Amino acid sequence: MATISPFAAQPPDADPPRAEGWLVDGLVHGDIGVHADGSKAIHKKKTKAQLKAESRWQSSQWKKWPDKKDWPGTLDVYESAAYLRVSPDLLRSRLRPGRDRKAELGHQRIGGVYRIDRSDLDNLGRVLGRRP
Numbered sequence: 281m282a283t284i285s286p287f288a289a290q291p292p293d294a295d296p297p298r299a300e301g302w303l304v305d306g307l308v309h310g311d312i313g314v315h316a317d318g319s320k321a322i323h324k325k326k327t328k329a330q331l332k333a334e335s336r337w338q339s340s341q342w343k344k345w346p347d348k349k350d351w352p353g354t355l356d357v358y359e360s361a362a363y364l365r366v367s368p369d370l371l372r373s374r375l376r377p378g379r380d381r382k383a384e385l386g387h388q389r390i391g392g393v394y395r396i397d398r399s400d401l402d403n404l405g406r407v408l409g410r411r412p
Contacts (some may be wrong), residue, residue: 339361360396
């Protein structure tokens with residue numbers, strides 16, 4: 281028994297069907313793109329974590345909260361990285377405990393999500409007893 285494809289009736293030179301993209305903070309991914317030479321390719325969908333690690337997403341957070349005092353009191357890793365304008369991987373390395381079994385950055389882990397207080401982010405890297 282032969283299987284029937286919904287695209288079988290299309291001529292071979294027809295455009296491929298439009299890929300369904302998904303929306304994360306105004307960024308659409310998964311669309312069909314055209315290369316400089318005219319060939320078409322479907323761009324791979326990125327995960328939400330990959331999107332949030334991009335500088336475009338971080339700058340969109342600064343558009344949402346333009347002043348430091350507008351940011352929420354507790355942030356996740358990606359929002360904290362956007363707040364400090366660093367990569368999420370750098371911030372995650374500060375969350376891991378060192379030899380003294382203390383993390384460099386105070387946080388709480390709820391499920392698989394790290395929650396970081398904004399005041400801890402402001403104090404990150406400061407030496408106690410010195411003025412800023």
